[in-house]
Amino acid sequence: MNSNNQPIGIFDSGIGGTSIWSAIHQLLPNEKTIYLADSKNAPYGQKSKEEIIALSMKNTEFLLEMNCKLIVVACNTATTNAIQELRLKYDVPFIGIEPAIKPAVTNSKTQIIGILATQGTLNSELFHKTIAKYQDTQIIEQVGHGLVQLIENGEINSPEMTQLLHSYLTPMIKANIDYLVLGCSHFPYLIPQIKKILPEHIQIIDSGQAVAKQTQKILAERIGFSSAEKTEPIFYTNINSKVLKEILENKYTVIEKDF
Ligand code: DGL
DSSP: OOOOOSOEEEEESSSTTHHHHHHHHHHOTTSOEEEEEOGGGOOOTTSOHHHHHHHHHHHHHHHHHTTOSEEEEOOHHHHHHHHHHHHHHOSSOEEEOOOOHHHHHHHOSSSEEEEEEOHHHHHSHHHHHHHHTOTTSEEEEEEOTTHHHHHHTTOTTSHHHHHHHHHHHHHHHHTTOSEEEEESTTGGGGHHHHHHHSOTTSEEEOSHHHHHHHHHHHIIIIIOOOOOSOOOOEEEESSOSHHHHHHTTTOSEEEEOOO
């Protein structure tokens, strides 16, 4: 496979997909990455399937104009509602992110697991198809109402966040889950908060590492790796960049642009 120095494009409804970007950047530091935070339209979780498809196409076209060789849909809501339509319409390979139900079910001893995700993900056909495979495990679904918006507002450690997390997680703890699946790319930023609430024996799973490994595999098999030695990632946002810069610890270039 020849080398390929075109960038990898990554998009999310907002800043949460930077958790996925970070896993990709750590595994593949020589790859140039362009991240798109569509925060103006966040949250996607309450929108209709048609709206999510239209926004996902808009984001894809922006990244294709930047000559991306591969697009990572770093959003469970966009993946579960729109990836089939994206794959039909565009020639570029797509990698999506879905809640990591399989490893949780496989490793659960209580055969009871919890999932925290958006309404859009939990209502999607793709998610229903996935859970239908695991009839022997009880899967407790919880919509994380309000969480994405608080993260977008930079209120990760606010009392309101703590209160919401308590109300969503307490019933799962009482039901005896031993795995909690984070089915939204914003939620890894809540892990320190969640750990304070969950008993130690409950494992938390997200999909960042799996997406990074899948990205590596697709580059190896179909596209080619970058031959660059060092690259600087670029981040775009269509609102004020303050919260995105903070979540990136002010280390990278963030461009405000209307898209
Ligand atoms: N980060 C997203 C996800 O993984 C989207 C959340 C939202 O915009 O509602 O689902």
